[in-house]
Amino acid sequence: MSSTSEPLGLPADSAAGTRWSRETRVIALVAAAHFVSHVHIMLLPPLFGEVREAFGVSYIQIGLALTAFNVASALLQTPAGFLVDRIGPRAMLTGGLLLGAAAIAAAALLPGYWFFVIAYGFLGVANTVYHPADYTILSATVDHKRIGKAFSIHTFAGYLGSGVTPALVLACAAVWGWRGGFLFAAGLSFAVALLVIVAGSILPRVVHKPGQQPAKSETKVGLSLLLSRPILRNLLFFFCLAMANGGIQTFTVVGMGAIHGTPFSVANVALSGFLLCSAFGVLLGGIIADRTPHHERVAAVGFAFTSTMAILMAWVNMPAVVLIGVMSLGGLLNGMIQPSRDMMVRAVTPPGSFGKVFGFVSTGFNLGGMVAPLLFGWLMDRGEPRTIFMIVVGFILLALVTAITRAKPQGTASWTR
Numbered sequence: 478m479s480s481t482s483e484p485l486g487l488p489a490d491s492a493a494g495t496r497w498s499r500e501t502r503v504i505a506l507v508a509a510a511h512f513v514s515h516v517h518i519m520l521l522p523p524l525f526g527e528v529r530e531a532f533g534v535s536y537i538q539i540g541l542a543l544t545a546f547n548v549a550s551a552l553l554q555t556p557a558g559f560l561v562d563r564i565g566p567r568a569m570l571t572g573g574l575l576l577g578a579a580a581i582a583a584a585a586l587l588p589g590y591w592f593f594v595i596a597y598g599f600l601g602v603a604n605t606v607y608h609p610a611d612y613t614i615l616s617a618t619v620d621h622k623r624i625g626k627a628f629s630i631h632t633f634a635g636y637l638g639s640g641v642t643p644a645l646v647l648a649c650a651a652v653w654g655w656r657g658g659f660l661f662a663a664g665l666s667f668a669v670a671l672l673v674i675v676a677g678s679i680l681p682r683v684v685h686k687p688g689q690q691p692a693k694s695e696t697k698v699g700l701s702l703l704l705s706r707p708i709l710r711n712l713l714f715f716f717c718l719a720m721a722n723g724g725i726q727t728f729t730v731v732g733m734g735a736i737h738g739t740p741f742s743v744a745n746v747a748l749s750g751f752l753l754c755s756a757f758g759v760l761l762g763g764i765i766a767d768r769t770p771h772h773e774r775v776a777a778v779g780f781a782f783t784s785t786m787a788i789l790m791a792w793v794n795m796p797a798v799v800l801i802g803v804m805s806l807g808g809l810l811n812g813m814i815q816p817s818r819d820m821m822v823r824a825v826t827p828p829g830s831f832g833k834v835f836g837f838v839s840t841g842f843n844l845g846g847m848v849a850p851l852l853f854g855w856l857m858d859r860g861e862p863r864t865i866f867m868i869v870v871g872f873i874l875l876a877l878v879t880a881i882t883r884a885k886p887q888g889t890a891s892w893t894r
Contacts, residue, residue: 499679503618504627506673506680507611508634510570513669514607515638516645517577517600520662523643527655532590542584542597544847549601551843557605558836559699562829566610566617567673567680569832573606574670578663585659609836616823616831617681622767624823629763629816636756636812699830703837707825710879711838714818717876719845722811724869725751725787728853729804732862737794747801751808758812765813772817772824773880779814780877783807784870791866821880 521528521543529539561569577600584596611631619627646658653660673680702708729748733739765775786807789795795803826834853865 500619500623500627502676502679503614504630506676507570507614508630509669509672510574511607511611511631512634512638513574513577513666514604515635516642516662516665517581517604519639519642520581520646520659521597523647524650524655524658527650528593531655532593534590538590542594545594545598546601546604547843547846549598550604551840551847553602554605554609554840554843555703555833555837558609558833561606561609561613561832561836562699565681566613566832567677569606570610570614570680571670571673571677573603573610574666574673576600577603578666578670581659581663581666585656585663605836608839609832612819612823612835613831614680616826625766625768625816625820626763628766628819629759629761632812632815632819633756633759636752636759640752640756699833702827702830703833708834708837711822711825712841714821714876714879715838715841716845717841717872717879718814718818719842720849720872721783721787721869721876723845723849724853724865724872727850728857728862728865729790731857732865733790733800735857735860735862736791739794739800743797743800746797747804750801750805751811754805754808755812758809759815760812761809762813762816766816766820772820775817776814776821776880777877779810780873780880782810784873784877787866787869787873791863 521539525536525539529536532539557569580596580600580603584593584600587593587596612628615624615627615631642662646662649658649661726748729751730741730744733744733747734741762775766772769775786803789803790800822835822838823831852868856862856864856868
């Protein structure tokens with residue numbers, strides 16, 4: 478696999494030891510920002526009840542805030558990627574963190590339900606910068622021999638943010654109410670933004686030669702890249718992952734209860750095992766991704782077991798210990814896929830385009846985030862929980878097909894084929 482690098486300015490440094498130190502600090506900064514982005518994503522669900530009562534509205538109306546978040550992210554993530562490539566990832570990442578802090582503070586402090594929804598829309602705008610900026614920074618800074626591990630640490634930080642947020646915000650809410658939980662999250666985002674500002678000199682920045690202006694055809698070329706077959710294939714790949722994970726993570730507990738009468742306590746432990754092992758699987762996947770160019774084979778192994786897990790969940794009433802073990806192993810292999818997923822995108826991205834490409838393909842997550850709850854919730858209302866797991870299997874297999882049939886990249890211009 479060919480390696481690519483961004484045409485970005487980096488601090489001059491020739492010593493290998495110092496370079497390794499800079500890479501470590503860059504990865505830590507990017508991981509901290511990604512951790513915060515997942516705190517933003519998971520902030521509202523644990524506090525649904527309190528927020529609903531505070532505004533005197535229904536659950537559907539509170540859910541509209543999450544819809545606003547996902548719609549804003551889906552519409553603006555690709556433009557944000559273009560901006561990352563144009564003005565640089567450091568400025569965009571700082572701006573996203575500050576906007577996120579302001580949006581969460583506004584949601585907590587401004588009176589009225591519609592202010593809350595609008596604030597969540599702006600939080601969705603802030604969310605658009607993380608993937609384009611993070612992956613651009615990592616691709617520009619980290620040696621290609623270690624880029625898989627860097628991607629895995631980045632993803633692990635996001636998983637960690639999702640995992641600890643419910644406990645953090647519920648603890649804050651127990652002392653200061655739900656608004657206090659929101660303000661804690663806003664303060665965390667502001668603190669990381671200050672960290673990026675203070676320590677951000679190690680991050681890459683766009684450098685234009687004196688008198689050089691961006692080409693007028695840049696946007697046209699960028700759109701041609703995004704609409705090329707390899708990039709559209711990766712967009713579909715991300716959408717399939719979002720649909721499959723949305724079904725497993727959101728509807729395992731109620732689905733298993735409806736199909737097999739699995740106690741909620743057992744199903745929750747099994748789901749926790751899936752999520753926890755997914756996080757550690759990401760770290761394992763980073764090591765593997767750096768040692769093999771055959772990322773589609775890694776994905777195939779993970780998908781094969783994850784689909785088998787979903788079939789067993791739908792059709793076999795497993796004892797508690799077996800169910801927890803199966804879902805934990807499935808989570809480990811599901812996490813293992815993630816760094817290879819990112820490496821497959823990187824392999825078909827030409828220099829100077831990481832922001833727009835990762836922004837575009839990450840839109841698949843937002844599209845899946847909008848479709849999955851509606852589709853699977855409708856099936857639960859119709860008394861068809863087993864169908865949820867069958868659809869999950871279908872999306873896993875479609876993701877597998879997109880991975881194993883991809884053209885092997887040959888050089889940085891592979892996206893043109």
